[in-house]
Amino acid sequence: MPSISLFATRRGYHDLVASELPVLIISGERNPATPVTWGDEVRSTLPNSRHLVLPDAGHVPMTPCVLGLKQHLIETGSVDGLDTSCGGDKLQPQMDGDGRR
Numbered sequence: 001m002p003s004i005s006l007f008a009t010r011r012g013y014h015d016l017v018a019s020e021l022p023v024l025i026i027s028g029e030r031n032p033a034t035p036v037t038w039g040d041e042v043r044s045t046l047p048n049s050r051h052l053v054l055p056d057a058g059h060v061p062m063t064p065c066v067l068g069l070k071q072h073l074i075e076t077g078s079v080d081g082l083d084t085s086c087g088g089d090k091l092q093p094q095m096d097g098d099g100r101r
Contacts, residue, residue, distance in 0.1 A: 016045045022079045023049040026066055028057030050079040 023046045027039040036053050043051045052069070054061040065086035072082055 016042060018045040020048055021046075022073060022077060024069060024073045024079055024082075025049055025051040026061060026069075027051065027053045028059060028061040029053055029055040030057060031059045033059050048079065050082060052082075052084060 023043075025039045025043055025046075027034070027036045029036055039051045039053070043049050054063070054066070057063075065084075068086055069082055069084070073079060
């Protein structure tokens with residue numbers, strides 16, 4: 001019987017995806033599985049994206065505010081015009097080096 005590694009992945013599996021499609025990246029600041037920095041890294045190859053961070057959230061920050069933001073993306077096909085005021089001071093848009101949110 002051949003030996004199969006449970007952790008074998010194809011070449012390029014861990015490479016970042018590059019796309020022009022609109023992407024909404026939502027991170028929970030207290031997420032031990034996928035830290036906020038990973039969202040920042042992913043955003044580096046997604047020019048039409050927004051990265052929002054919920055400071056008191058964990059791995060799956062499903063709040064009414066987040067659900068509304070997702071609905072906006074689905075309905076408009078864009079991350080432009082997202083109203084993050086629903087999260088009050090808790091929802092923090094991440095900015096990259098050139099000031100892009």
